[in-house]
Amino acid sequence: MSVGSWIREGQIWGSIFRHGVPRDRRTRAMAVLSNVFLHLHPVAVRKSGIRLSFTWCMGGLTFFLFLVEIVTGVLLMFYYRPTVEYAYFDIQGLRAHVTLGLLRELHRWGAHAMIITIWLHMLRVFLTGSYKPPREFNWSVGVILLVLTLLLSFTGYLLPWDQLAMWAITVGSNMARATPFLGNEGPGAAFIQIGGVPLVHAGDDARFGLLAGTFVGPNALLRFYVLHCVFIPIVVTVLLAVHFWRVRKDGGISGPL
Amino acid sequence: MEGIKEFINAICRPAPFLVLAIVALGLFLALYRKLTKPAAAAVLGGGFTLFFLLSCLDPNFQKIVAKADNVPIVMMMFAIGYFLWLSFRQAALNDAAIEAGQPLREAGSDDKVLVWPDLVYSEFISLILFTAFLTVWAIVLRAPLEQPADPNVAPNPAKAPWYFLGLQEMLVYFDPWLAGVLLPGLIIVGLVAIPYIDTNPRGNGYYTFKERRFAITMFLAGFVILWVVLIIFGTFLRGPNWNFFGPYEYWDMHKPMALLNTEFHDLFWTGLLGRALPTEGRGPIPAYLIREAPGIALLGAYFILGPLILRVLFFRKLAAKMGLIRYSVMVMLLLVMLLMPIKMVLRWTINLHYIVGITEWSLNV
Ligand code: HEM
Numbered sequence: 001m002s003v004g005s006w007i008r009e010g011q012i013w014g015s016i017f018r019h020g021v022p023r024d025r026r027t028r029a030m031a032v033l034s035n036v037f038l039h040l041h042p043v044a045v046r047k048s049g050i051r052l053s054f055t056w057c058m059g060g061l062t063f064f065l066f067l068v069e070i071v072t073g074v075l076l077m078f079y080y081r082p083t084v085e086y087a088y089f090d091i092q093g094l095r096a097h098v099t100l101g102l103l104r105e106l107h108r109w110g111a112h113a114m115i116i117t118i119w120l121h122m123l124r125v126f127l128t129g130s131y132k133p134p135r136e137f138n139w140s141v142g143v144i145l146l147v148l149t150l151l152l153s154f155t156g157y158l159l160p161w162d163q164l165a166m167w168a169i170t171v172g173s174n175m176a177r178a179t180p181f182l183g184n185e186g187p188g189a190a191f192i193q194i195g196g197v198p199l200v201h202a203g204d205d206a207r208f209g210l211l212a213g214t215f216v217g218p219n220a221l222l223r224f225y226v227l228h229c230v231f232i233p234i235v236v237t238v239l240l241a242v243h244f245w246r247v248r249k250d251g252g253i254s255g256p257l
Numbered sequence: 258m259e260g261i262k263e264f265i266n267a268i269c270r271p272a273p274f275l276v277l278a279i280v281a282l283g284l285f286l287a288l289y290r291k292l293t294k295p296a297a298a299a300v301l302g303g304g305f306t307l308f309f310l311l312s313c314l315d316p317n318f319q320k321i322v323a324k325a326d327n328v329p330i331v332m333m334m335f336a337i338g339y340f341l342w343l344s345f346r347q348a349a350l351n352d353a354a355i356e357a358g359q360p361l362r363e364a365g366s367d368d369k370v371l372v373w374p375d376l377v378y379s380e381f382i383s384l385i386l387f388t389a390f391l392t393v394w395a396i397v398l399r400a401p402l403e404q405p406a407d408p409n410v411a412p413n414p415a416k417a418p419w420y421f422l423g424l425q426e427m428l429v430y431f432d433p434w435l436a437g438v439l440l441p442g443l444i445i446v447g448l449v450a451i452p453y454i455d456t457n458p459r460g461n462g463y464y465t466f467k468e469r470r471f472a473i474t475m476f477l478a479g480f481v482i483l484w485v486v487l488i489i490f491g492t493f494l495r496g497p498n499w500n501f502f503g504p505y506e507y508w509d510m511h512k513p514m515a516l517l518n519t520e521f522h523d524l525f526w527t528g529l530l531g532r533a534l535p536t537e538g539r540g541p542i543p544a545y546l547i548r549e550a551p552g553i554a555l556l557g558a559y560f561i562l563g564p565l566i567l568r569v570l571f572f573r574k575l576a577a578k579m580g581l582i583r584y585s586v587m588v589m590l591l592l593v594m595l596l597m598p599i600k601m602v603l604r605w606t607i608n609l610h611y612i613v614g615i616t617e618w619s620l621n622v
Contacts, residue, residue, distance in 0.1 A: 109394050146448075
């Protein structure tokens with residue numbers, strides 16, 4: 001008996017994988033069914049659906065990049081403190097002193113790549129008409145995922161606390177000032193008043209809510225950090241579960257009827 | 258050589274650049290069967306790549322495309338080109354098959370294969386290849402880190418993250434409440450609405466162009482032209498003070514900018530009627546509303562008469578099929594989208610600043 005088969009037939013292996021080596025139809029089906037990760041997939045799929053020229057694997061790559069971001073992001077959190085005193089120098093130190101200091105590169109380029117792959121995924125879903133019934137709702141879930149992915153990237157952009165970060169977020173968040181009714185420079189804001197006292201000003205408008213202040217300062221850094229590392233990832237994870245579940249429930253990857 | 262560069266710098270100005278992009282997309286959609294043939298596509302792709310590489314010899318061009326944060330945009334440009342080819346190639350083959358009464362490329366929907374090994378393995382291979390790609394990218398290119406943040410020193414140009422540069426470009430033509438708030442909001446609403454307003458049952462689950470011309474053309478006009486092309490424009494061709502700079506032009510901080518704007522109310526009251534702007538209100542109506550009345554009427558006509566005219570001219574059958582609500586939503590979204598190029602053209606041709614300019618309420622369009 002070879003070592004390999006000794007391991008595969010032992011009790012430990014058998015307790016983890018409750019099926020034999022996936023060699024025939026039954027064990028291959030079991031391999032997917034009895035594994036919590038693989039069972040995101042159905043047991044069998046349409047042949048055309050898995051051709052690379054059909055899906056470009058773009059949804060899969062987007063998901064993979066999301067996982068890369070989580071792993072590298074958690075590692076980055078070990079080195080990074082979201083305060084104005086430390087943030088920049090933690091990033092600098094990470095670059096200078098940490099072995100395998102590729103973390104930040106992987107995290108940043110992964111984020112850029114994820115935006116590109118999610119756009120391409122949307123393009124492919126559109127061009128194959130895969131948003132048509134019965135998949136309308138999953139397309140909408142996808143759009144929310146797209147918005148959240150952009151917000152993830154946007155909130156992360158601030159964290160290195162360098163000039164690039166601060167001013168990109170300043171440009172972006174200045175828009176909130178112009179929100180109709182809710183921003184202090186937005187149309188209609190002047191009408192929100194009680195007895196001639198305006199209620200919407202720089203100290204309490206939409207931009208203030210976003211930045212927790214009237215400028216991109218320490219409060220904004222903390223707020224963006226929490227949104228970036230905790231809140232948005234959790235929401236994305238939940239919506240991804242819905243998204244994948246619906247891909248299956250809507251009849252798997254689309255194909256001609 | 259310098260002459261060629263001058264020429265390219267000149268046609269990259271906003272107006273010709275956008276017009277060229279629209280013409281290119283139009284040609285591609287009109288001739289997709291011919292242009293996606295492997296030989297033609299190779300010539301197009303190879304030609305563009307060669308042009309790009311040659312351009313990299315120019316120091317100003319190189320400086321801007323090789324900036325670490327801009328590298329992904331270069332990748333995106335090539336990726337979108339490639340995948341547009343891949344999908345329209347398949348669409349062309351499918352459309353020919355449909356005409357000949359032959360099965361689609363994706364046909365045989367009952368042929369099932371097991372996920373283990375067929376899908377799991379190809380996912381695994383994609384994952385390995387992509388990991389390798391990302392690692393190489395991370396080794397070759399350092400993530401940028403500039404000077405520590407300083408609220409007192411604003412860089413020039415101050416740019417939003419690259420994926421929002423299309424919106425920042427829109428700020429040239431619209432006020433922030435539109436470019437930064439309402440338009441992005443409507444993009445999201447519009448995307449969510451797509452499956453509910455597109456009632457065409459054909460083209461579900463396979464590549465085709467012929468069966469969905471209108472939907473695909475509109476989507477690509479929005480995605481490729483108004484989103485991606487504007488990002489490319491905002492990244493590579495906008496420099497200090499958000500001035501235009503040609504791809505081979507040096508980013509000069511002191512490039513003068515022409516600022517001569519025309520307001521629609523001036524055109525109407527002074528230009529057309531030869532009178533001064535109204536300064537007196539009438540009863541409860543304040544003067545500024547009278548001043549802006551022509552602009553408001555124009556916009557009102559655009560959004561109220563627009564749907565009716567479009568319906569009579571182009572969408573008679575479509576509107577009947579879609580029903581009132583779907584048609585109204587679709588046509589409103591379409592008109593909002595069209596407002597962007599319309600305003601751009603008005604700016605380029607007659608330097609129009611605001612169609613409606615109720616500065617008293619910060620309500621300017
Ligand atoms: C975090 C972002 C996202 C992830 C990880 C993701 C992942 C996936 C995966 C793995 C699939 C299976 C098929 C494929 O790979 O193409 C899929 C299908 C689908 N996705 Fe996404 N997606 C994301 C965002 C989006 C967006 C932005 C949209 C559209 C606006 C979208 C709409 C859809 C639809 C309609 C399907 C079903 C397609 C079919 O059955 O052919 N998704 N998604």
